[in-house]
Every structure is written in structure tokens, then in C-alpha cells.
Amino acid sequence: MLTRILSTFGIEFAIALRNRWLSIAVVMMVLFSLVLSVAGSAPSGEFGADRLSLTVASLTSLSVYLMPLMALIISFDAIAGEVERGTLPLYLAYPVSRGELLIGKLAAQLVLISIAVCLGYGVAAAVAFWFSGAEAIAGLPALWRLVWTSILLGAVFLSLGQMISSLARRPSGAAGLAIGLWLIAVVLYDLGLLAAIVADDGGAFTTRVFPWLLVANPADALRIYNLAASDAVGAASGLAGAAQSIALWKPLASLLLWVILASGLARLAFGRVKP
Amino acid sequence: MLHISNLTKRYGGQIALDSVDLSIAPGERVALLGHNGAGKSTLMKMVLGLLAPSGGAITVAGHAPGSRAARDLTAYLPENIAFHPALTGREQIRHFLRLRGRPASEADGLLDKVGLADAARQRIGTYSKGMRQRVGLAQALIGRAALMVLDEPTSGLDPVSRREFYALLDDLAANGTAILMSSHALSEVEVRTDRIAILSKGRKVADGSLSALRAAAALPLTVQLRPQPGQAAQLAATFPEARQIGEILTLACAQSDKSEILSRIAARRTLIEDFDFLPPSLDDIYVQISRSAA
Ligand SMILES: Nc1ncnc2c1ncn2[C@@H]1O[C@H](COP(=O)(O)OP(=O)(O)OP(=O)(O)O)[C@@H](O)[C@H]1O
Ligand SMILES: [Mg+2]
Numbered sequence: 393m394l395t396r397i398l399s400t401f402g403i404e405f406a407i408a409l410r411n412r413w414l415s416i417a418v419v420m421m422v423l424f425s426l427v428l429s430v431a432g433s434a435p436s437g438e439f440g441a442d443r444l445s446l447t448v449a450s451l452t453s454l455s456v457y458l459m460p461l462m463a464l465i466i467s468f469d470a471i472a473g474e475v476e477r478g479t480l481p482l483y484l485a486y487p488v489s490r491g492e493l494l495i496g497k498l499a500a501q502l503v504l505i506s507i508a509v510c511l512g513y514g515v516a517a518a519v520a521f522w523f524s525g526a527e528a529i530a531g532l533p534a535l536w537r538l539v540w541t542s543i544l545l546g547a548v549f550l551s552l553g554q555m556i557s558s559l560a561r562r563p564s565g566a567a568g569l570a571i572g573l574w575l576i577a578v579v580l581y582d583l584g585l586l587a588a589i590v591a592d593d594g595g596a597f598t599t600r601v602f603p604w605l606l607v608a609n610p611a612d613a614l615r616i617y618n619l620a621a622s623d624a625v626g627a628a629s630g631l632a633g634a635a636q637s638i639a640l641w642k643p644l645a646s647l648l649l650w651v652i653l654a655s656g657l658a659r660l661a662f663g664r665v666k667p
Numbered sequence: 668m669l670h671i672s673n674l675t676k677r678y679g680g681q682i683a684l685d686s687v688d689l690s691i692a693p694g695e696r697v698a699l700l701g702h703n704g705a706g707k708s709t710l711m712k713m714v715l716g717l718l719a720p721s722g723g724a725i726t727v728a729g730h731a732p733g734s735r736a737a738r739d740l741t742a743y744l745p746e747n748i749a750f751h752p753a754l755t756g757r758e759q760i761r762h763f764l765r766l767r768g769r770p771a772s773e774a775d776g777l778l779d780k781v782g783l784a785d786a787a788r789q790r791i792g793t794y795s796k797g798m799r800q801r802v803g804l805a806q807a808l809i810g811r812a813a814l815m816v817l818d819e820p821t822s823g824l825d826p827v828s829r830r831e832f833y834a835l836l837d838d839l840a841a842n843g844t845a846i847l848m849s850s851h852a853l854s855e856v857e858v859r860t861d862r863i864a865i866l867s868k869g870r871k872v873a874d875g876s877l878s879a880l881r882a883a884a885a886l887p888l889t890v891q892l893r894p895q896p897g898q899a900a901q902l903a904a905t906f907p908e909a910r911q912i913g914e915i916l917t918l919a920c921a922q923s924d925k926s927e928i929l930s931r932i933a934a935r936r937t938l939i940e941d942f943d944f945l946p947p948s949l950d951d952i953y954v955q956i957s958r959s960a961a
């Protein structure tokens with residue numbers, strides 16, 4: 393089983409390299425991180441936070457928007473592309489299970505995303521050290537937390553992308569669905585919550601339902617977890633109060649559950665694809 | 668090795684396969700013939716477990732099609748084979764080898780066998796159609812499968828490669844591999860397979876060795892007579908039923924009339940320089956059987 397997964401991983405990674413997905417992802421992450429970390433040049437004393445923690449606060453937003461988008465872009469073609477090329481029937485005639493194929497593909501895409509995140513946020517750390525010296529060490533745990541939670545969020549949306557790819561069966565359809573999912577998950581969902589809060593005006597919805605709904609969205613869960621886990625980051629974002637009213641384990645559990653749920657959904661959807 | 672009974676497949680209301688029975692023993696090479704849309708590819712996909720039958724049963728060495736055990740035993744060459752264009756032939760075959768649990772180092776030998784050794788490190792996107800087909804053949808040869816299912820394996824291959832391909836098949840069959848292949852190239856199938864099954868509109872209309880089909884079709888042989896120089900007119904007079912094409916006289920001869928015609932030829936042997944009995948070709952038999960089934 394391991395050989396088959398590893399071999400699929402190797403082949404998929406080679407394809408991703410040749411399609412320039414890795415270079416695109418790395419350039420995207422490094423560029424945005426660089427801009428955000430250099431632009432966040434406000435004197436750090438103001439928030440009582442070190443410079444790197446400040447940067448992590450803005451990078452958290454970057455993760456919320458960019459990780460789902462990048463993951464969906466990388467994964468929407470995973471199954472639909474095989475169907476369109478006509479390469480799927482042969483693989484399914486081999487003694488390899490659909491689960492093994494999916495895991496191999498997921499692993500390759502996840503490594504790709506991890507490299508991009510590590511390089512991008514590594515650059516951000518380098519900038520912080522460059523400007524503020526050893527003081528930035530204080531922000532390293534927060535940065536590390538952001539890195540691994542971003543990779544988890546990436547895993548969630550990679551699996552959702554694979555699910556979409558299986559459901560759509562055609563790359564063009566899958567691309568459309570992927571953009572739709574991104575809009576809903578990271579833009580419209582928050583707008584909807586905001587509208588509901590305004591309408592509710594501090595009622596039962598705001599106090600009881602809202603925190604759960606916030607945590608239930610994996611992108612929001614990443615934001616809350618990172619803001620709440622570090623006082624400095626929370627302070628820098630100005631959202632400390634809101635974020636810290638939610639127990640720390642909840643957003644983390646949500647992220648982890650989503651990783652499992654999304655991969656299960658992808659496997660289900662792939663199981664229904666007839667070659 | 669392969670047992671198919673009463674196999675039926677419906678797409679919506681349309682029947683693609685209608686109660687087909689077919690069995691293949693180890694070492695047997697069976698050709699599946701039929702017009703476009705007859706149901707050949709559909710049958711093969713069901714043997715591989717890629718499509719679910721609407722009715723009937725299939726077993727591969729006793730296992731359900733598509734089960735792990737069946738997939739371990741079966742090699743498949745799809746029609747219109749495709750690979751990811753960014754991979755090289757060598758990478759693709761090494762991947763297929765590992766998926767079958769075999770050492771990737773066998774790839775070079777396999778690619779050499781199908782004549783792709785020189786192009787092995789080029790991307791498949793740069794390959795010609797025949798070269799892609801050869802990658803497909805190479806992967807089907809992995810690990811000497813017990814059952815090979817080949818959908819139009821020689822399409823796109825040049826005449827020399829076809830010959831080499833059939834030599835590979837002979838070798839496999841001699842070692843006990845059961846082979847099911849579809850083809851439209853009847854002249855190849857004629858000399859290279861043990862049995863021929865013909866599908867027409869989803870129904871099996873014939874199944875047997877070439878000689879059995881020949882007998883069933885009851886087509887006449889063709890007799891060709893070449894007269895001695897200057898004797899053409901006289902010979903034509905003694906064989907009034909013959910048509911004259913250039914020098915040669917041609918007449919049809921039912922299987923049962925062979926000896927009678929032969930004695931007529933013997934009686935006039937002074938007029939005849941040479942003669943031939945030509946059995947009906949598979950083309951003729953195929954057309955006859957398909958027509959009578961329609
Ligand atoms: N996915 C499908 N949906 C509906 N009908 C289908 C589907 N696949 C095949 N068919 C129908 O089933 C019949 C058999 O098709 P099949 O591909 O098995 O033919 P074939 O014998 O392989 O033909 P060819 O010689 O052209 O390859 C055809 O009438 C075709 O239209
Ligand atoms: Mg076909």
C-alpha cells in the first residue's frame with residue numbers, strides 16, 4: 393500500500409513541478425508575505441507587541457484568503473483532469489484503490505503548499521529580524537503556529553477541491569465550482585454572519601449561535617485560533633477581545649475535524665466517478 | 668480463466684450488450700470482432716470491473732471483476748490510450764510497475780521490448796500516436812498477467828511493430844496467458860488467434876475457430892486457373908461458369924464440390940499451366956455472418 397501511495401505521490405509531484413504549480417505557489421506566497429511584512433512598518437511599541445507578532449497578525453489574514461484559494465487552484469484538476477485526458481480507466485484497472493490514489497495526490501499537493509508557506513513566511517520572519525533584530529524572537533512561536541495551521545487549512549481545501557473535481561468531472565466545471573466555493577467559504581460566509589449580527593443587535597444569536605458558526609468555518613477557525621493563542625498577535629489585530637471569548641480548543645478541533653471530514657467527502661465523491 | 672455468462676448491459680433504454688456468453692481458457696487467444704458500436708469496448712470494461720453489468724455474471728479466475736485479486740491478474744490496454752503529457756515514457760512505466768508491486772528497474776527492459784528505448788526519456792506529450800500505443804503495450808506486458816484484455820491493440824502501429832507485437836502475444840499465450848483482444852484488422856486476427864467471437868448490435872453471432880466459422884458460413888472457395896499459352900479460349904469453353912479476368916479464369920466452388928472441380932481440372936491438365944484453391948478470407952466470412960445475423 394505504501395509503495396503505491398508513494399509512487400503516486402512521486403508522479404503527482406513531478407507533474408506539479410513541470411506544470412510550474414510549485415513556482416507559482418512559492419512566488420505568490422513570498423510576494424504577499426514580503427509586501428505585508430515590509431508594509432507593516434508601524435512602530436511596534438504602540439501595541440505592546442514585537443514586530444514579528446505584528447506581521448503574523450497580517451499574515452493570518454493572508455492565510456485566511458490565500459490558502460483556500462491556492463489549495464483549490466492546485467486541486468480542482470486532480471480527478472476531472474484525469475477523466476478528461478482519459479487516463480483514469482487504466483489506473484482503476486490497476487491493483488490500486490481509489491483511496492490510495494487520492495492520498496497520493498493529496499500528499500503531493502500538500503507538500504507543494506507546505507513548501508510555499510514555509511518559504512513565504514520564512515521570508516516574513518527574515519524581514520522582521522532584519523528590521524528589529526533579536527526582539528523578533530518573541531514572535532517565532534506565533535509564526536510557527538500560523539505555519540502549521542495554514543497547512544491544515546490548505547489540507548482542508550485541497551480535499552474539498554478534490555471533491556469538487558470528482559463531482560464536476562470536467563475541469564472547466566470544476567474550476568467554476570472551486571471559485572464559487574472560495575467565495576462562499578471565505579467571503580460570503582463572514583458577510584452573512586456580520587449581517588446577522590447587525591440584524592440581531594446583541595440578541596441570543598450573537599451570544600449563543602454566532603461563536604459556533606464562526607468556529608465551524610475552517611478559515612475563520614484558523615483566524616480565531618491564531619489570534620487567540622498569542623496575546624501579542626491578538627492585540628496587534630485589535631480583535632483580542634472577540635477572539636479570546638472562545639475557548640482555544642474549539643477552533644483547533646474544528647480545523648482538525650475539517651481535515652478529516654473534507655478528505656472523507658473527497659473519497660465519497662471520487663467513489664461515485666464512473667470511468 | 669475468464670467466464671462470461673448471460674452478460675447484458677443497458678445504457679438507459681438502449682441495449683449495448685444482450686446475453687453474451689464467452690469463456691477463455693489459459694493460453695487461449697480470442698479475438699472479439701464487430702462493427703463500430705457493437706459492444707466490444709463495453710464488454711471489456713465490464714470484464715475489468717470499470718462498468719457494472721445490467722445482468723449476467725463475470726468471473727476472472729473465479730474472482731469478481733474489479734476485485735483486488737482480479738485486478739492483480741489482469742492487464743488492460745484501453746482503446747485510445749492516454750497518459751499525462753508531462754511525464755516521460757520511462758517515468759510512466761516505472762510508476763505502473765510500482766503500482767503492480769514490481770521493481771521499477773524492469774522499466775527499461777519493457778520499453779526496449781516495445782522499441783521505445785531511445786525515446787524513453789522524452790515526455791509522452793512529444794510522442795507520436797504509435798509511440799503512445801507502445802507505452803500502452805509496455806504497461807500491459809508488466810508481470811506476465813494471467814489475463815490480458817486488449818482493446819484494438821494494434822491501432823496506430825506500423826506493420827513491422829504489429830508483427831513484433833503478435834510475436835510477444837504468442838510468447839505470452841505459450842506461457843499460459845489468456846488473451847482477449849478486439850480488432851478491426853481481420854487479416855491479422857485470421858492468422859494470430861485461436862478463436863474468433865463476433866458481436867453484432869450487442870449480440871454474439873459467432874464464436875469458434877476460423878475453420879469452424881468457415882464451415883458455418885458455408886462460403887464457396889475461389890478457384891483460379893491459369894491457361895497454357897494460347898489455350899485460354901478452349902479452357903474457357905470447358906469451364907463455362909468461369910469469369911475471365913485478364914489471363915486468369917476465376918470460378919466459385921462450394922466446399923462440397925471441391926473434388927468434382929479437382930477432377931475436371933485433372934481431366935484438362937494439358938490446357939492448364941497452374942491453378943489455385945483460395946479459401947474465403949475472414950473478411951468474407953465476417954461480412955457473411957454479420958449480414959445473416961442482421
Ligand atoms: N457511456 C455511454 N452511454 C451511453 N451509451 C454508451 C456509452 N458507452 C457506450 N455506449 C453505447 O454502447 C454501444 C457499444 O459501444 P462500444 O464502445 O462498446 O462499441 P465498440 O464495439 O467498442 O465500437 P468501436 O469498434 O467503435 O470501438 C454503442 O451503441 C454506444 O453508443
Ligand atoms: Mg471500442
